[in-house]
Amino acid sequence: MNSMTGYGKSVAESDGRKITVEMKSVNHRFLDVTVKLPKVLSFAEDAVRRVLIDNFKRGHFDVYVTYENTKNDGVELSVNEEVAKEYLKIKDVLCDKYGVQDDFTVTALMRTADVIETKTVEEDEDALKSLIVSGASGASEQMKKMRAFEGEKLRNDILKKVSVIESTVGEIRSIAPETVVAYREKLKERITEALNGVQIDEARLLNEVAFYSDKVSIDEEITRLNSHCGHLRKMLDADLPMGKNMDFLVQEFNREANTIGSKCNDIRITERVLVLKNEIEKIREQVQNVE
Incomplete structure (x- = not known):
């Protein structure tokens, strides 16, 4: 990774x-x-x-x-002989006409405009x-x-967070049956109170209670979260770029955690859902940097 x-x-x-x-x-x-x-x-x-x-x-x-x-062979220098000759002619005229001393040097001639020409040598592009x-x-x-080095550090850190998620899901799994039973009993009491003494078939009552109790069951969400953890571990061990797939999978993690939170009113599960969401968010941030 x-x-x-x-x-x-x-x-x-x-x-x-x-x-x-x-x-x-x-x-x-x-x-x-x-x-x-x-x-x-x-x-x-x-x-x-x-x-x-x-x-x-x-x-x-x-x-x-x-x-x-x-x-430094990128430039070629050459002498513009015609220009140099003209400068030398003018120098001779000045010396003869005005009787000035001839102190004109080669260095001075080289510094004179246009005497030395430069040509850029074309590079071999290939x-x-x-x-x-x-x-x-x-x-x-x-x-x-x-x-790869940074990826290994990311991998190890994400694995630690996956372990926390798996442990927390295990705790939720152990608490979940109690919440369903508690919800079923509470629902049964409310229905009985609402009937206000009206007789109803006991079997039908139990069926209705069971039907609505199933709606707060989080067994499927727990199973999917465990499956996601296993899938993420496989991705972390893959040699291929998995960043985009991990990002999508983390969204599924978050979806399951939110569903569990919305289904259960048990404070113990709520606390653990917060732990889940915290770890999932940390993984989401890290996955953004996975190739």
Whole structure:
């Protein structure tokens, strides 16, 4: 079981090119990826997305890609000879006409506008894309390890809460028969009082009492809650992403707990229903972060 919270970072280097990929993830209903990378690497955005699509099913991912050319061979310099010759001609004219000292150096010439031209060398996009994918894959592996580690902590915590639910349901099961008997007797008394001495067939009276008493029986809800607990345990041990299924199952937990609470007026059961709902809510919050 994996959490949707994670972090991964990886560096890929080749031929003086250094790519750093850093990614963070949080919970999200679906797979949502935001990639931020230098404009010069925009051609690789889809490739980065594909790496995450292939490795994860749910979560919001922020991916940051940085690029460094450690060989500094991304720019070529050249001399504009025509411009340089014109500057030198003007220099000679000034020296001859005005008799000024010739202190014009090569350094000064290089600093003169348009003498030195720069040309950006086109990068090998295929090689860079391969390097970026390598970095993204490495960061994804780190991310998966962290999400698995966090997922195991979530799993253990949820299992503890499932045990509390099972124990509480067991207590409710032991109390439930008493509440049905008490309700049956109370209902019988009320019917007798309402009849005010009018004779009625005893068998019919008992049938009516039994019919309405069944409406407060919580045997089915108890059985379903125990079944849900077993189902949730299986989900927690599954290797596949189960977050959405768990979220749906927790809603069923809550439905059964609410039904028990509405059927029973016994304070002992009411107290235990509150315990159930508290643990179910904690599980619901944690399940939101399960992939």
